[in-house]
Amino acid sequence: ETGVTQSPTHLIKTRGQQVTLRCSSQSGHNTVSxxxxxxxxxxxxxxxxxxxxxxxxxxxxxxxxxxxxxxxxSELNVNALELDDSALYLCASSSDRSSYNSPLHFGNGTxxxxx
Amino acid sequence: xxxxxxPEDQVNVAEGNPLTVKCTYxxxxxPYLFWxxxxxxxxxxxxxxxxxxxxxVKGSYGFEAEFNKSQTSFxxxxxxxxxxxxxxxxxxxxxxxxxxxxxxxxxxxxxxVSS
Numbered sequence: 001e002t003g004v005t006q007s008p009t010h011l012i013k014t015r016g017q018q019v020t021l022r023c024s025s026q027s028g029h030n031t032v033s034x035x036x037x038x039x040x041x042x043x044x045x046x047x048x049x050x051x052x053x054x055x056x057x058x059x060x061x062x063x064x065x066x067x068x069x070x071x072x073x074s075e076l077n078v079n080a081l082e083l084d085d086s087a088l089y090l091c092a093s094s095s096d097r098s099s100y101n102s103p104l105h106f107g108n109g110t111x112x113x114x115x
Numbered sequence: 116x117x118x119x120x121x122p123e124d125q126v127n128v129a130e131g132n133p134l135t136v137k138c139t140y141x142x143x144x145x146p147y148l149f150w151x152x153x154x155x156x157x158x159x160x161x162x163x164x165x166x167x168x169x170x171x172v173k174g175s176y177g178f179e180a181e182f183n184k185s186q187t188s189f190x191x192x193x194x195x196x197x198x199x200x201x202x203x204x205x206x207x208x209x210x211x212x213x214x215x216x217x218x219x220x221x222x223x224x225x226x227x228v229s230s
Binding site for chain 2: 004033040041042043044045048056058090092103104105106107108109
């Protein structure tokens with residue numbers, strides 16, 4: 001069973017630039033969620049994708065956007081980067097968007113630094 | 116606003132002693148409750164969950180958690196700590212009336228087990 005994989009592991013960008021982070025979900029999982037974990041904080045929900053459509057979103061501005069592909073992999077795009085966007089970005093997959101009971105399976109994250 | 120509180124930034128215990136990591140929540144209804152662990156430069160790993168039923172739930176690596184509805188608490192426990200338990204622990208809740216799989220996380224508690 002292949003777990004959740006994220007790329008790249010580390011990334012350094014300049015304020016105002018755009019970034020794309022990638023995630024491959026665990027085998028058999030069709031739902032992907034993205035979380036932002038700032039230093040010293042718990043993860044915060046950005047959004048969730050199910051069957052290539054966004055079906056849940058946290059309190060993040062529209063410059064945070066995403067995609068899910070037919071193979072259930074996903075991308076997180078952030079435009080007009082700000083210094084406060086520096087964080088660990090975590091991707092998590094699950095087998096059913098409505099499985100409230102099911103734990104999420106997390107990747108190791110992408111560490112984004114904005115200078 | 117819905118929130119999760121982990122009142123201790125750090126918990127220090129000696130190996131072999133029992134440990135408790137505290138969590139309280141302010142979420143309407145009867146949310147689902149989770150504990151995750153995070154090792155350095157890694158994603159989150161699921162430890163255990165409470166859905167319904169017995170107030171004491173058992174999870175991975177000998178951890179257990181006690182649910183107290185009247186105190187809205189879900190404390191993580193282990194009878195005998197190991198040095199390898201040293202990590203960052205997150206309590207998370209998922210409201211039952213919320214679509215999708217969004218989790219609300221606490222800020223995390225660093226557990227340090229000394230030999």
